[in-house]
Amino acid sequence: MTLAWSLDMIGRCVTSSRRSPRSGSRCPYGEPCWSSAYAAPAGRRAPAKTSNVLKPLNVSAASASWETEMKRLMMIGAVAGLAMVPLLRAQTAPAGRGNAGATRRSFEKFTVEGQPIDRRPPELDTDHPVFPGQTHAPYHKTTDVAVTTIASGLDNPWAVVLLPSGRFLITEKPGRLRILNRDGSALHTITANLPPVYFRGQAGLLDVALDRNFASNHRVFFVYMRIIDADNCVQAVDSATLDEDAGTLSNVHTIFQGTPFTNRAVSQTGSRIAIDPKDGNLFVALGDRSTGDPIPMQAQQPDKYLGKVIHITPEGKPAPGNPALGLPEVWSMGHRTPQGLTFAPDGRLWAVEHGPRGGDELNLIEKGKNYGWPVIVHGINYPGTQIGDAIVEKPGLEQPRYFWDPVIAPSGLVFYRGDLFPQWKTSVLVGGLAGQAIFRLELDNDDKVVNEEPLLTDLNQRIRDVRVFQDGAVYVLTDGAGGKLLKLTPSNSQTRQ
CATH class of the missing domain: 2.120.10.30 (TolB, C-terminal domain)
Structure with missing residues (x-):
């Protein structure tokens, strides 16, 4: 996954965030896609073209007002910040239909004996287990x-x-x-x-x-x-x-x-x-x-x-x-x-x-x-x-x-x-x-x-x-x-x- 792809996908979802999910459509992060603009081609994990969010800044008089450009700059900054979350949390996006719910987890990096297989933070910052061992049990290999x-x-x-x-x-x-x-x-x-x-x-x-x-x-x-x-x-x-x-x-x-x-x-x-x-x-x-x-x-x-x-x-x-x-x-x-x-x-x-x-x-x-x-x-x-x-x-x-x-x-x-x-x-x-x-x-x-x-x-x-x-x-x-x-x-x- 590239930063450009994450920026593009977040931008697409943000620009149409109040639309209803399309049947069978999946956001690249595995959740219902709120944007009618995104429909991943079969076998593809990235969109075919980039979004307008990624266009270079243009502050010339011929383009738009300074105020407009500043708003777009703020938008890109906000989107980039949001994009870092899935970058840290996911390696690839799931393909195919099914239940919305999560990104593909890359376990190859986390199968360390005695350590949890997934060390990413919870979705909610205040989330916590109620008793010891309720989540993130240690990894143990048994057999091939x-x-x-x-x-x-x-x-x-x-x-x-x-x-x-x-x-x-x-x-x-x-x-x-x-x-x-x-x-x-x-x-x-x-x-x-x-x-x-x-x-x-x-x-x-x-x-x-x-x-x-x-x-x-x-x-x-x-x-x-x-x-x-x-x-x-x-x-x-x-x-x-x-x-x-x-x-x-x-x-x-x-x-x-x-x-x-x-x-x-x-x-x-x-x-x-x-x-x-x-x-x-x-x-x-x-x-x-x-x-x-x-x-x-x-x-x-x-x-x-x-x-x-x-x-x-x-x-x-x-x-x-x-x-x-x-x-x-x-x-x-x-x-x-x-x-x-x-x-x-x-x-x-x-x-x-x-x-x-x-x-x-x-x-x-x-x-x-x-x-x-x-x-x-x-x-x-x-x-x-x-x-x-x-x-x-x-x-x-x-x-x-x-x-x-x-x-x-x-x-x-x-x-x-x-x-x-x-x-x-x-x-x-x-x-x-x-x-x-x-x-x-x-x-x-x-x-x-x-x-x-x-x-x-x-x-x-x-x-x-x-x-x-x-x-x-x-x-x-x-x-x-x-x-x-x-x-x-x-x-x-x-x-x-």
Whole structure:
């Protein structure tokens, strides 16, 4: 990144700072671009031409008045000062669509044993951890990883599950299910009987999960967005019967429908499903859909499903034992956009969720708890303004077990279970979209993160989903129109404990 490029991009955003973000457009710093002038060409990180902000000063009588030139000088000085922040914080800008939230982090300079992998300052100067070890855990290298590409050319893949037959079932955001053979070869592409999917921004066909008794009933669940009228769409969970040999769906019906929202609210979807291994009930993480400044309090409103984790039966009814948090399906509240949801080996439920600019979180999800968004938060709004009272703690609101600031844009979460990576037995793996890595976090007996290790940093790929299947290998979906399914196994290099 050059100073000229930073000046140009800040200048473009400043000159049209009150315009609405364009769908699919990304600022070079990874946030919604407020300027209609910027649209990065495919494969390019810098604009094709420079902005007027970078023109040399001209104080001749033929150009403009001295007052005008002085104003332009002050503008350039201010822009240059602003430009130094991203220069210090970022090395390159992320490519592709996805969640707004952060710049690409260059870890090659920060993988020093025992030191935090990211030593940049927080987005908000007054931000601070509430307890020791809540952020910036020390780096610890465990093992080198071998990466095998199972499949490529996937169209915005979002989730992958392993069928009992050994085949892969993958969702694609535009509204398709793919069944791949174990070797990655295509078997079926399913669109028939899928409901109409609203595909825009972060909306689309998202997570998929297998019924606990899938081997006998062949039942699947999936989360998606659909249009309900001219102005609104809604988040829904459907159930269906899958015939993987024929590549068909039947008995498709909606078991849960969330709170309607405007079609323009295509971010902060959440949408992960976790099946309770004890009873087969569903936990579904729903984003708060909030946009704008100030942030609406939808995640705190008990009469809305937005910003909640719900707990329902396979038929869509409120699960027995739910707390009294307003709507009968709600298990927890105060979430922004949880895009990772999984059970630990001990049966407890965990989630990762996106913060704004700063404050991505790893949370232990417990019955009846309020996780604080947007009352307490680490970070700031995308335009740079503070959120609410800019506080990070308040009685009665839960603290994240760990947070990232600056952010990684987490998507996908799994506890490692298997024998291929024995040194990961107490680790959780988190996919990073903006971070362009998998983040391995080791937890101690008190649920404290004691070290952190970024994996796959050399691939420069946005990570959408992370899974561990029965063979003990780690399976990864990369994000975007040319998505891949990757398999991670230990390499032959020396492994550290």
